[in-house]
Amino acid sequence: ELLLAGSGGGLVQPGRSLRLSCAASGFSLDDYAMSWFRRAPGKGLEWVGFIRSKAYGGAADYAASVKGRFTISRDLSKSIAYLDMISLRTEDTAVYYCSRGGGVGHGYSPIDSWGQGTLVTVSS
Amino acid sequence: DIQMTQSPSSLSASIGDRVTITCQASQDISNYLNWFQQEPGKAPKLLIYGASNLQIGVPSRFSGSGSGTSFSFTITSLQPEDIATYYCQQYDSLPPTFGQGTQVEIK
Numbered sequence: 001e002l003l004l005a006g007s008g009g010g011l012v013q014p015g016r017s018l019r020l021s022c023a024a025s026g027f028s029l030d031d032y033a034m035s036w037f038r039r040a041p042g043k044g045l046e047w048v049g050f051i052r053s054k055a056y057g058g059a060a061d062y063a064a065s066v067k068g069r070f071t072i073s074r075d076l077s078k079s080i081a082y083l084d085m086i087s088l089r090t091e092d093t094a095v096y097y098c099s100r101g102g103g104v105g106h107g108y109s110p111i112d113s114w115g116q117g118t119l120v121t122v123s124s
Numbered sequence: 125d126i127q128m129t130q131s132p133s134s135l136s137a138s139i140g141d142r143v144t145i146t147c148q149a150s151q152d153i154s155n156y157l158n159w160f161q162q163e164p165g166k167a168p169k170l171l172i173y174g175a176s177n178l179q180i181g182v183p184s185r186f187s188g189s190g191s192g193t194s195f196s197f198t199i200t201s202l203q204p205e206d207i208a209t210y211y212c213q214q215y216d217s218l219p220p221t222f223g224q225g226t227q228v229e230i231k
Contacts, residue, residue, distance in 0.1 A: 037168065044225040045160065045168060045211050063219050064125075097167050104215045105156060110179055114167035 002026035006098050006115030012088055013124050020083040022098030022115050029074045030054040033109055034081045035102030036072060038094035038120075046094075048083070050102040053109075066092075088122045095119050126150050126214050130223025136231045143199040145226045147212035152192050156216035159188050159197045163208040171210075172197065204230060 101111035
């Protein structure tokens with residue numbers, strides 16, 4: 001069964017780091033792009049970044065607001081995708097969602113599965 | 125970045141009504157457009173990709189059309205379970221960008 005389970009959220013002080021996990025079952029992580037989104041309180045959806053499938057080179061891209069601070073990776077042996085976040089800011093407070101699929105242009109694959117969302121609160 | 129202008133920001137309609145949401149891109153995005161639904165407290169759900177392709181498992185009362193810069197999304201007969209916020213998103217180029225969202229309520 002195809003399943004994504006997000007975890008790792010919590011309360012963290014500004015400037016600190018946090019790692020979000022997205023445990024995948026029912027498919028091989030490197031066969032698909034994996035995307036991360038977030039929704040801040042009272043705001044709309046925001047794309048955070050994605051990592052391409054192995055067939056498309058496996059590189060990652062990020063929103064300007066998180067580039068240089070957030071890193072998406074995959075551990076194939078554990079079947080877990082990660083979103084590593086450093087230098088967290090109060091404006092990073094949001095519910096974070098992992099998903100299978102994504103990309104741009106003709107390389108896009110429709111998003112067909114989502115993690116349940118994990119809340120990250122950045123506050124002193 | 126490509127700007128996506130979505131309207132209206134909210135609407136209230138009766139059960140069985142036809143509901144239409146529009147989305148305008150700041151430049152030509154061909155048909156690289158998604159429509160997402162997000163129910164309160166739940167993860168988003170992809171309803172339409174490629175401007176008009178219904179994602180597997182999505183009811184046929186949902187549809188999308190358009191290309192270039194002008195797009196629309198329609199619910200032909202609004203149901204109680206359709207209470208949600210709907211977003212358009214372009215994936216023509218990085219970064220993928222969303223419209224502001226349309227909150228759909230039952231009158």
